[in-house]
Amino acid sequence: MKFPGFLKIFILAFILTAQSCVSKKEIVYFQGMDSATNQLNKNLNNNLLIQPNDLLTISVAAPEQVAAMPFNLPVVGMPQGNGLSGGLSVNGTQQLQTYRVNSQGDIHFPILGKIKVAGFSSEALSDSLQKKISEYVQDPIVNTRIVNFQVSVLGEVSNPGTFDVGDEKLSLPKALGFAGDLTIYGRRDNVLVMRERNGEKAHAYLDLTNPEVLNSPFYYLQQNDVVYVEPNGAQMQSASYNRNAGVYISIASVIISLAVLITN
Known part of the structure; x- marks a missing residue:
């Protein structure tokens, strides 16, 4: 049996549609970086700032360590758990106790008493305490x-998930790397970052295909930020269908193509 000419055209069009590719513009990050590099310097010094309810470890050392000991909290045995509630593991057997920043942004430090820490970076607080x-x-x-x-x-x-971060400077792409990067169904031009600081909520939609994203104050993440990657239009439209439908269509396309060749 031979297929009519119009049917062959229809079948080929169906195959091309089923196997169509996503455009480069939709999936490539930081497009046009070479032409924009000179302007991408405003956000490079975005440091993580201490906030109320943060947990801090502060260690003090000196050439005469005995003199520095009163400024350190006692080192205790490591309990079961991840260490965030009581301190930071040291050598796998002991941990430094932590300071919890209160709602006013203060901690109580040995000898020095109550000191304001909220709004400081770790480095700035270390410098202040050192003085x-x-x-x-x-x-x-x-x-x-x-x-x-x-x-x-x-x-x-x-x-997807919640990730503990050891580095105090975390960019949005690195956080997405922790999560295994976006799937092919994720929108790269509309990534939502939600943030809460001092009881106030803020958010921004970032376009990862645009190199100007490096200038956003949301490009470097803060503690407890939430990143949400929206599905693209095709994925939302197909939400009620089986995700294997594309595989089935590809198989059907191959079978139809073979049938066309055999009948000619």
Whole structure:
């Protein structure tokens, strides 16, 4: 049996439609980066700032360590769990106790008493404490770390979830990397970042295909940010269908193509 000419055209059109590709413009990140690089410098110093309810570890060292000991919380045995509620694991057996920032943005520090920490970066707080402690200890060294830095990545990514972050400078692409990157169904031009700071909520939609995204204050994430990747239009339209439909269509296309060849 031979297929009429119009039917052959219809079949070929069907095959091309079923196997059509997503355009480069929809999936490639940071398009036009070369021409925009000189303007992408405004957001490179976006540091993570300490907020109320954060957990901090602060360690003080000095050439005369005995003199620095009163400025350190006691080191305790490591309990079961992830360490965020009580401190940071040290050498797998002990942990540094943490300071919880209260709702006014303060902590109670040994010898120094109540000090304001909210709004400081870890580095700035270390510098401030170093100056205060130097009145009591010669050449102190202060290390501060935020230990409750977490972000959640949801939507059209390979491995959605909440992730603990060790690095205090986390970009949006790196967070998406933790989640296995966007699936082919995720919109790269409309990624939502939701943020809460000092009781106020804010959000922004970022276009990862545009290099100007590096200038956004939401490009570097803050603790407890939520990233949501929206499905593209085709994925939303096909939400009521089986995701394997594309496979079935491809198989049917191959069978029809073979039938056309055999009958000629």
